[in-house]
Amino acid sequence: MAPVPSLPIKVGHIDDVQELRKAKPATVPERFIRDMADRPKVVPNLSSSLDIPIIDLSKLMKTDKDEVLQLKTACEEWGFFQVLNHGIDLNVVEDIENVAKDFFMLPLQEKQKYPMAPGTVQGYGQAFVFSENQKLDWCNMFALGVEPPCIRNPKLWPSKPVNFRETLEIYSREVRKLCKTLLKYIAVSLGLKGDVFEEMFGVAVQAVRMNYYPPCSRPDLVLGLSPHSDGSALTVLQQGKDSSVGLQILKGQTWVPVQPIPNALVINIGDTLEVLTNGKYKSVEHRAVTHKERDRLSIVTFYAPSYDIELGPMAELVDEKNPCRYRRYNHGEYSKHYVTNKLQGKRTLDFAKIQSKTSN
Numbered sequence: 001m002a003p004v005p006s007l008p009i010k011v012g013h014i015d016d017v018q019e020l021r022k023a024k025p026a027t028v029p030e031r032f033i034r035d036m037a038d039r040p041k042v043v044p045n046l047s048s049s050l051d052i053p054i055i056d057l058s059k060l061m062k063t064d065k066d067e068v069l070q071l072k073t074a075c076e077e078w079g080f081f082q083v084l085n086h087g088i089d090l091n092v093v094e095d096i097e098n099v100a101k102d103f104f105m106l107p108l109q110e111k112q113k114y115p116m117a118p119g120t121v122q123g124y125g126q127a128f129v130f131s132e133n134q135k136l137d138w139c140n141m142f143a144l145g146v147e148p149p150c151i152r153n154p155k156l157w158p159s160k161p162v163n164f165r166e167t168l169e170i171y172s173r174e175v176r177k178l179c180k181t182l183l184k185y186i187a188v189s190l191g192l193k194g195d196v197f198e199e200m201f202g203v204a205v206q207a208v209r210m211n212y213y214p215p216c217s218r219p220d221l222v223l224g225l226s227p228h229s230d231g232s233a234l235t236v237l238q239q240g241k242d243s244s245v246g247l248q249i250l251k252g253q254t255w256v257p258v259q260p261i262p263n264a265l266v267i268n269i270g271d272t273l274e275v276l277t278n279g280k281y282k283s284v285e286h287r288a289v290t291h292k293e294r295d296r297l298s299i300v301t302f303y304a305p306s307y308d309i310e311l312g313p314m315a316e317l318v319d320e321k322n323p324c325r326y327r328r329y330n331h332g333e334y335s336k337h338y339v340t341n342k343l344q345g346k347r348t349l350d351f352a353k354i355q356s357k358t359s360n
């Protein structure tokens with residue numbers, strides 16, 4: 001089932017943040033200013049003991065027991081990790097960053113040839129806006145469905161920069177391989193057969209979203225991207241080389257910044273893996289904040305099962321001590337639910353939760 005909105009949606013005027021930045025207004029428009037409780041605290045980004053775990057894929061691929069254990073801990077305690085030696089050629093990583101940057105630097109008129117229609121998630125614009133009074137993120141997005149071909153909208157694949165399409169194809173092929181490999185070792189870390197997810201997912205859905213956050217004169221008042229968990233099984237996030245530190249994950253009550261590591265990719269568990277593992281590995285709420293002088297680019301791949309499959313907690317991970325916490329549902333239905341609701345922490349996952357007094 002394709003995730004499309006069924007009702008016309010009125011979202012009001014959405015300012016393009018790069019254009020706002022160029023105009024350098026003295027104040028930030030009201031629609032971007034967050035309620036007091038949602039505003040980010042602007043603190044220096046110092047590396048700390050709260051840095052997210054680092055996993056070396058080359059060690060995992062030798063089925064190094066310690067590394068598998070590290071992966072298990074990362075998934076159980078963080079839901080996020082950075083992967084080193086991920087096997088993607090660094091030229092491919094560099095090329096996608098360059099075409100993404102080149103795309104965002106095009107004149108607005110050119111980018112608007114690929115508009116994200118209100119209530120949809122593909123194209124250039126702001127996703128997840130469903131009403132005229134909803135607060136806006138300080139971010140321009142460009143998102144495309146990549147696989148399977150039936151989710152592609154070829155009209156939204158840009159002709160400029162000229163190497164965009166080819167570069168995205170090459171990048172996506174490599175990231176797809178990486179997701180399959182990571183899912184294999186995630187299965188192993190759960191004591192399951194390595195091919196369990198590959199077998200279950202069918203022809204996996206893959207989408208890419210490029211996020212560009214221009215500097216903002218009041219980073220203390222706005223958010224680059226609203227808090228959310230990803231609906232995917234796994235997400236691969238590439239932080240731009242010279243980008244500001246902007247990604248933060250919620251650990252307990254603390255927003256922990258993710259310090260970029262050269263040549264590493266950030267991986268996070270999405271809602272779908274949370275359901276499949278019966279909550280053993282949880283998706284984690286995250287957001288992006290902006291910077292007064294520096295911009296930020298992120299290239300994000302969502303990897304998820306085919307829309308056709310039914311899923312729910314895997315039988316191996318349900319027992320008396322771990323009763324079933326999520327219902328079974330069709331993944332296409334969940335995708336539709338996800339893309340037709342605003343980003344609001346982990347609320348989207350209520351779709352699947354079996355409510356009980358002890359569930360969180």
Ligand SMILES: COC(=O)C(/C=C/C1=C(C)CCCC1(C)C)=C/O[C@H]1C=C(C)C(=O)O1
Binds near residue numbers: 336
């Ligand atoms: C924050 O998340 C997203 O933007 C997002 C969107 C993904 C998609 C597209 C950009 C194009 C068409 C398909 C798809 C919905 C995957 C998140 O994707 C998550 C949400 C679900 C559900 C999922 O499978 O990936």
Ligand SMILES: O=C(O)CCC(=O)C(=O)O
Binds near residue numbers: 211286287297298
């Ligand atoms: O830009 C970032 O670091 C966060 C992006 C993100 O979480 C997303 O696109 O889902």
Ligand SMILES: [Fe+2]
Binds near residue numbers: 228229230286
């Ligand atoms: Fe995300």
